[in-house]
Amino acid sequence: MQQLNYIGTRHVEWRDVPAPALPGETGALVRPLVVSTCDMDGAVIQGAVPLKGPVPLGHEGVGEVLETGSQVTRVKPGDRVIMPWKIACGSCLHCGRGHTAMCISVDREAAYGWAPTAPEWGGFLQDTVPVPWADTMLTPLPTGLDPLKASGLGDNIPDGYRAIAPHIKERPGADVLVCGGAAPGSIGLFAVGFAKTLGAGRVVYADHDPSRLAIAQRYGAEIWELGTTWLDGIRQRFDITVDASARPDTIAELLRMTGRAGVCTSTSAAVYIGGDVPVPMFHMYRNAISLHTGWVHTHTVMPEPMALIQSGAFDPMPVTSRVVSWDDAADALVEPFTKLIIARET
Ligand SMILES: [Zn+2]
Numbered sequence: 650m651q652q653l654n655y656i657g658t659r660h661v662e663w664r665d666v667p668a669p670a671l672p673g674e675t676g677a678l679v680r681p682l683v684v685s686t687c688d689m690d691g692a693v694i695q696g697a698v699p700l701k702g703p704v705p706l707g708h709e710g711v712g713e714v715l716e717t718g719s720q721v722t723r724v725k726p727g728d729r730v731i732m733p734w735k736i737a738c739g740s741c742l743h744c745g746r747g748h749t750a751m752c753i754s755v756d757r758e759a760a761y762g763w764a765p766t767a768p769e770w771g772g773f774l775q776d777t778v779p780v781p782w783a784d785t786m787l788t789p790l791p792t793g794l795d796p797l798k799a800s801g802l803g804d805n806i807p808d809g810y811r812a813i814a815p816h817i818k819e820r821p822g823a824d825v826l827v828c829g830g831a832a833p834g835s836i837g838l839f840a841v842g843f844a845k846t847l848g849a850g851r852v853v854y855a856d857h858d859p860s861r862l863a864i865a866q867r868y869g870a871e872i873w874e875l876g877t878t879w880l881d882g883i884r885q886r887f888d889i890t891v892d893a894s895a896r897p898d899t900i901a902e903l904l905r906m907t908g909r910a911g912v913c914t915s916t917s918a919a920v921y922i923g924g925d926v927p928v929p930m931f932h933m934y935r936n937a938i939s940l941h942t943g944w945v946h947t948h949t950v951m952p953e954p955m956a957l958i959q960s961g962a963f964d965p966m967p968v969t970s971r972v973v974s975w976d977d978a979a980d981a982l983v984e985p986f987t988k989l990i991i992a993r994e995t
């Protein structure tokens with residue numbers, strides 16, 4: 650079957666690989682229909698994150714179930730399903746707590762479209778994807794929910810949601826500051842959109858990129874156009890801050906701008922690979938500020954943002970740069986984008 654691989658900077662290509670077998674009686678085989686880019690895809694393809702190819706690409710999307718094992722009960726062949734980026738069993742200690750990104754039944758890095766385990770699981774930009782523990786992994790696509798709007802629910806939409814939703818529930822009307830800066834930048838923009846949807850007070854989006862600033866404005870955010878000094882020297886306070894900058898100094902700057910009993914989430918920490926980041930611990934202690942980071946527990950978080958999209962309360966489409974065909978995926982992926990959606994002719 651055909652599988653799209655990252656080879657090197659701005660170099661991707663389709664390769665012929667063996668089709669996967671059904672991964673046991675609790676597993677399923679799924680044919681991806683709509684796949685959207687994760688922010689990590691753009692960072693890797695443009696050379697911002699060093700990665701040795703070949704690596705299969707694609708890890709958020711919507712597909713059609715082709716075949717299921719005898720013990721699968723939640724989905725059946727022909728069903729349309731939302732596919733998550735991370736492999737999780739649903740029944741280990743961590744999955745039981747909802748911490749599915751840290752499932753202990755598989756290697757910590759076990760995921761689609763991501764080194765070093767991607768050769769085992771593949772990516773979603775291929776004809777057939779093996780899905781273990783299908784009853785945990787696959788979420789039936791709700792009737793009437795547009796697959797284009799649902800494709801990001803496998804990773805980046807829940808990632809933006811978790812940076813805002815649990816914290817705003819504890820702090821109704823909270824003021825929110827999201828600092829972007831890292832391309833492609835969809836997660837920070839989803840955070841902006843959810844802040845507006847969930848009733849935040851002031852919502853500010855800071856970035857240097859005009860196209861991302863324009864998207865934040867469409868969601869109704871106040872925008873700060875960053876120069877070379879970024880946030881340095883700004884002395885305003887926010888209850889909730891989000892780092893989507895991939896710039897190590899930004900975390901300390903944001904923590905100093907986080908108000909009393911506030912919370913800061915860094916969604917872009919994956920690009921700090923290999924280096925520690927200084928944080929102002931005494932300031933955090935005196936002001937009871939929390940710092941969150943880590944992979945999103947997609948399987949657990951997904952239902953809430955999915956309901957907001959289905960009801961029309963939140964629309965992820967303003968973040969989408971382009972919808973392209975399956976045949977155009979390789980050409981489109983090497984160009985800069987905020988978020989691409991790749992749709993197979995169905
Ligand atoms: Zn991802």
Ligand SMILES: [Zn+2]
Nearest residue numbers: 738741744752
């Ligand atoms: Zn598990």
